[in-house]
Amino acid sequence: MKREKIYIVGHINPDLDAIASAYGYEQYRHSLKEYEYRAIRCGEINSVTRWVFDRYKTPIPPFFPSISNLNVVLVDHTYPENRPKGWENANIVEVIDHHDVKLVENIPKRLTIRPCGSTSTLIVEKMVNSNISIPFNTAGILLSAILDDTLGLMSPTTVQLDIKMVNILSNIIGISNVQEYFKLLFKQKDVWSKYTAKEIIEEDVKSIEIDGNWVSVSQVETLNNREFNEREIIEELEVNNSIKPYSLRIVMLTDLNKRDCLLLVVGKDIPLVEKALNKEIKDNKVYLKGVVSRKKQILPILENIYS
Numbered sequence: 001m002k003r004e005k006i007y008i009v010g011h012i013n014p015d016l017d018a019i020a021s022a023y024g025y026e027q028y029r030h031s032l033k034e035y036e037y038r039a040i041r042c043g044e045i046n047s048v049t050r051w052v053f054d055r056y057k058t059p060i061p062p063f064f065p066s067i068s069n070l071n072v073v074l075v076d077h078t079y080p081e082n083r084p085k086g087w088e089n090a091n092i093v094e095v096i097d098h099h100d101v102k103l104v105e106n107i108p109k110r111l112t113i114r115p116c117g118s119t120s121t122l123i124v125e126k127m128v129n130s131n132i133s134i135p136f137n138t139a140g141i142l143l144s145a146i147l148d149d150t151l152g153l154m155s156p157t158t159v160q161l162d163i164k165m166v167n168i169l170s171n172i173i174g175i176s177n178v179q180e181y182f183k184l185l186f187k188q189k190d191v192w193s194k195y196t197a198k199e200i201i202e203e204d205v206k207s208i209e210i211d212g213n214w215v216s217v218s219q220v221e222t223l224n225n226r227e228f229n230e231r232e233i234i235e236e237l238e239v240n241n242s243i244k245p246y247s248l249r250i251v252m253l254t255d256l257n258k259r260d261c262l263l264l265v266v267g268k269d270i271p272l273v274e275k276a277l278n279k280e281i282k283d284n285k286v287y288l289k290g291v292v293s294r295k296k297q298i299l300p301i302l303e304n305i306y307s
């Protein structure tokens with residue numbers, strides 16, 4: 001019997017976790033002899049994803065411009081605004097994610113939603129629970145994705161399950177110093193000086209609607225957040241906002257060494273952010289000590305503002 005194909009896809013502007021978890025879930029299904037599953041992607045990959053897939057000699061999942069009329073598993077996202085083009089006409093059969101959930105219609109039968117550091121963590125857990133021996137290259141890719149999403153297990157989103165899965169994977173690929181490996185991985189990412197303001201904003205941007213208010217938050221993770229041309233980024237945000245007005249457009253320049261964040265903010269609701277942070281936003285800029293996570297530390301503030 002030939003079974004209908006099921007495509008596994010991460011969010012738009014895919015980061016490493018979005019690509020790696022799709023790939024990992026395909027491998028998981030294939031090891032259960034369910035070959036109808038196929039990992040795909042809906043956007044350009046970033047530099048760290050390229051580096052990881054090259055390093056572990058694995059082809060990158062193919063690009064699909066639309067998921068219209070396909071059976072799909074959504075990984076690493078549920079929000080409609082993060083879904084690939086054509087999702088309105090897709091048959092969502094399953095969801096695996098570690099973010100807040102937004103599923104209004106078509107709630108799929110299979111749901112794996114847990115608050116942990118990465119979707120790849122959930123994929124590895126499935127493999128471990130099914131007693132699948134994880135091949136070297138798959139282990140390397142999934143390990144890299146967990147470390148990338150959890151900032152080397154230092155992000156406040158990190159839970160015990162992430163640490164456990166990282167231990168299992170690093171044993172498989174024979175890495176004894178995970179932090180050293182994370183630094184190497186992160187170096188592939190910390191290439192912001194080569195980027196234009198527009199590229200910096202778009203590299204990892206999430207646009208969401210909260211009760212009718214559109215906000216965008218770009219996360220820029222770096223080992224030194226004092227080397228950016230902040231004015232240029234703010235001006236670019238202003239330009240974007242004059243073309244398409246959002247209530248807030250935010251860029252987080254997070255520093256993994258200092259564990260802090262320079263927040264650049266544009267939009268009519270700056271006063272609301274000031275109130276929520278209890279801090280003045282001067283020249284569209286505010287310094288936040290200890291803030292590194294968009295999901296855990298910035299998005300909840302925005303959700304509070306609008307509810």
Ligand SMILES: [Mn+2]
Nearest residue numbers: 017076118119
């Ligand atoms: Mn993720």
